[in-house]
Amino acid sequence: MAFTTKATITTFGGRLLKLSHESPTTGTPMNLNLFIPPTATTASPAPLLVYLSGLTCTPDNVTEKGFLHAHASRLGLALLFPDTSPRGLDLPGEHESWDFGSAASFYVDAARDPWRRHYRMESYVTRELPALVFQTFPELDPSRVSISGHSMGGHGALTLYMKHPGMYKSVSAWAPIANPSRCPWGEKAFGGYLGDDKEEWKKHDATELVKAWKGPLNCLIDVGTGDNFYKQGQLLPENFEQAVKDAGVEGLTLRYQEGYDHSYFFISTFGEDHVKHAAKFLGLRQ
């Protein structure tokens, strides 16, 4: 299914496209934003950084408040902002809480009814969406893709990176839910989407997945020390860090940023670092 272009906006010299399409994977319309830097051409296609948003967000929040495109434009990097869940459904309980259902997919393919038919965000993000993007935009390079995300999207980025070795050249996350099997958000989401078998949960938990990772991790993580969700134990980056150490995995840079919270003011502050991290692994000159 082709994209419908809802808006084309000139910003930082590039093109920001607000797109929608009918997704066979989710069985719903899906919205996304795509930033194409001014240097991208069919003859010299731009690499792509996928950014997965956090709970409650649409693709518009980071597009308007993250300023990632300011840096991506300068470096010649395209940015893809998928939505956080299918839209337009009315499944039982789907819209009742902000941390489950709509805008809270956790980027898994759900195994339980009624979610499993539509909540297939892992397949959507890793297969359908990039295929359609690269088919539609020959000025983007399908061989050079990295992934990043914030909070629930940081969980998504870390897990999809490790579940699909070779698909992404690097990964980064702001305040990721780094051990969802052991925090209230993750327990609720995994129980609801995947069921009660905690062995299944491990397949979608960055702290578990990294135990089997081979090679360098190519990973940058920032966490704000003033982040209430970090303080409440929803993020648990320390568990991820420990698992990385225990597994002898190289290539994790985890930084605690003094006083920063969980908001887009935090994301935008360190956006340049995350864009440069991806650019480095995607072969762009800094």
Place this chain on the structure above:
Amino acid sequence: MAFTTKATITTFGGRLLKLSHESPTTGTPMNLNLFIPPTATTASPAPLLVYLSGLTCTPDNVTEKGFLHAHASRLGLALLFPDTSPRGLDLPGEHESWDFGSAASFYVDAARDPWRRHYRMESYVTRELPALVFQTFPELDPSRVSISGHSMGGHGALTLYMKHPGMYKSVSAWAPIANPSRCPWGEKAFGGYLGDDKEEWKKHDATELVKAWKGPLNCLIDVGTGDNFYKQGQLLPENFEQAVKDAGVEGLTLRYQEGYDHSYFFISTFGEDHVKHAAKFLGLRQ
């Protein structure tokens, strides 16, 4: 009246304060945001750039979407984001249209009832608010202030700059309403706030005020050629430019930016240029 601090947010190394206070000038509570760069100290106070927002906005829009504090932090500049009108009133017709009344003060002191008692935004922005800010924050320098704004706020910046010579070291505007006496927005606002005497309107119209300006203008203006309000004749920067030429005034840089619209994607793209413009006149190293 002292400020109430509603939030303190760490961003780009500085402090973003969401403040409110009871204003004797407007007789209402007033909200504002203030960004203080990390270098500001009582011993070495930072200069201040005032940014006036456009129609429909609160101080939060530009704070979240303008990205000005990224550049201000690096250069050592503080940013003050006042509100676009008094709040908390229910005057007849105040909330009926988006281009008059609440969030649409046009930064004048109204002369007509029922507006004149509360809609005194020129006095608020030029007198009460800076006095309170500099009294409360000794790390800001009251002798080094510039002004800027977007759309209706660009009108506000240009007119307050010229109505109060010496108060501001420079001025800049994104897509300003540059000749409000001759556009539908301005005619509605000035008729409503000031009355039918068009000689009075001239005292609040940048294109009229510049005819009497002495000295350099120290002014940067950007307008997007894809801006629908520009195309509709609401902005009329060409009238301002012609008046500047006719008056033999130096120091206007007016740029037409190909394809840009009226949105915060336009503001943020050229934010660095506007912050640097102010910084230059405020004695900061680039």
